[in-house]
Amino acid sequence: DVKVTQSSRYLVKRTGEKVFLECVQDMDHENMFWYRQDPGLGLRLIYFSYDVKMKEKGDIPEGYSVSREKKERFSLILESASTNQTSMYLCASSVRGEQFFGPGTRLTVL
Amino acid sequence: RKEVEQDPGPFNVPEGATVAFNCTYSNSASQSFFWYRQDCRKEPKLLMSVYSSGNEDGRFTAQLNRASQYISLLIRDSKLSDSATYLCVVNMNYGGSQGNLIFGKGTKLSVKP
Numbered sequence: 001d002v003k004v005t006q007s008s009r010y011l012v013k014r015t016g017e018k019v020f021l022e023c024v025q026d027m028d029h030e031n032m033f034w035y036r037q038d039p040g041l042g043l044r045l046i047y048f049s050y051d052v053k054m055k056e057k058g059d060i061p062e063g064y065s066v067s068r069e070k071k072e073r074f075s076l077i078l079e080s081a082s083t084n085q086t087s088m089y090l091c092a093s094s095v096r097g098e099q100f101f102g103p104g105t106r107l108t109v110l
Numbered sequence: 111r112k113e114v115e116q117d118p119g120p121f122n123v124p125e126g127a128t129v130a131f132n133c134t135y136s137n138s139a140s141q142s143f144f145w146y147r148q149d150c151r152k153e154p155k156l157l158m159s160v161y162s163s164g165n166e167d168g169r170f171t172a173q174l175n176r177a178s179q180y181i182s183l184l185i186r187d188s189k190l191s192d193s194a195t196y197l198c199v200v201n202m203n204y205g206g207s208q209g210n211l212i213f214g215k216g217t218k219l220s221v222k223p
Contacts, residue, residue: 040215041215042197042213042214042215042216043154043197043213045210048210090153090154094211097142097144097159097201097211098144098156098159099154099156099211100156101153101154101155102153103152103153104152104153
C-alpha cells in the first residue's frame with residue numbers, strides 16, 4: 001500500500017512564526033502536491049513538484065514556499081504565518097493520475 | 111483556471127435508496143476522470159476512475175459524457191457507511207505532468223437508517 005505521512009496532525013502557531021509542514025511518501029512517486037482545504041472552498045492547490053529540486057506554483061502560492069531535496073520528501077513552508085493560513089493542509093503523491101493523500105495537518109494560526 | 115462543478119448537497123437519503131451525483135467540467139481537453147470519497151475529518155481516497163464506456167464497481171456506477179462534459183456517479187442500495195463527501199475530479203494533463211488534478215468542491219451524502 002502507498003503510504004503518505006505528514007509530520008503533524010494538529011499544529012498551533014502564532015502570527016509571524018515560520019512553519020514547516022513535512023510530507024513523506026514511500027512509493028518512489030515523482031509527483032507530489034500540497035493542498036489546503038477550507039469549508040466551502042474545497043481543495044486548492046498550493047504547489048506541486050515533478051521531481052527533486054523542481055517546483056511549480058499552483059492556484060494559491062502566495063505566502064508559501066516549498067522544498068524538494070529528496071524524492072520522497074516534499075516540505076511546505078509558511079515564511080511568516082498569518083491567521084488566514086489557518087486551514088487543513090493535505091499532501092499527496094501521484095502515479096498514473098491517481099493521487100494518494102496523507103492524513104492532513106490541521107494548522108491553527110493565532 | 112477551468113473548474114469542476116458539483117451540487118454541494120447535502121443529499122439526505124434513507125438506507126436502500128438509489129442516489130445519483132452529477133458533475134460538469136469546463137475544459138474539453140480534460141483527459142481522465144475520477145470520483146474520490148472523503149470521510150469527515152479524513153483525507154480523500156480514490157473511489158473509482160471514470161471511463162468513456164462507463165464502469166461499475168459493485169453498487170457504484172460511473173458514467174462519462176464527453177460531448178456534454180458531464181460525469182455522474184450512481185450509488186444503488188445505499189448503506190449507512192456510504193455517508194461521506196464525494197469529490198468529482200478531472201485530470202487536466204497540462205504542463206507535461208500526468209498528476210495535476212482539478213477537484214470539485216464535493217457533494218455531501220448522508221444515509222439515514
